Amino acid sequence: MPSLAVTMKGQITLRRDLLAHLGVKPGERIEFDKLPGGELRVKAARPTGTIDNFIGRHAGKVNKPLTIEEMNEITASGWSGEQ
Template sequence: MASLTVTAKGQITLRRELLNHLGVRPGEQIELDRLPGGELRLKAVRPTGSIGGFIGRHAGKAARPLSIEEMNRIAAAGWAGEE
């Protein structure tokens, strides 16, 4: 079990190994749930995408209409968090 030290400001720092276990990268968020007995449950907040964001990201970037295969590759990359 990992132990953390609380700073004078009430802050903690999670070690890289814990962040990697959660799959959290810089700029992403972590959610805490309060449990009985003074325990907390920590989990990564997974970003949600929308079709509007997907379409807006690619609007005007193609000089020609895309094939279904190209659209599928773009959609897979978008849902995987790749740019």
């Protein structure tokens, strides 16, 4: 099991392979759950979207009717928090 050093400020740095395993990219957030026995569960924080963000993001940008595939792509990117 890999171990990490804690800095004087109480910070740790996760190695690139661990971040890749979590699917975390620069600027994204990580969540921690406290478990019994001094353990932590680490997981990537997934942004939650709202229908207002989805509608507002694409308002006035479409000049032609969309295909189902295009609508699915827009929906997936809007709800996943991609900009």
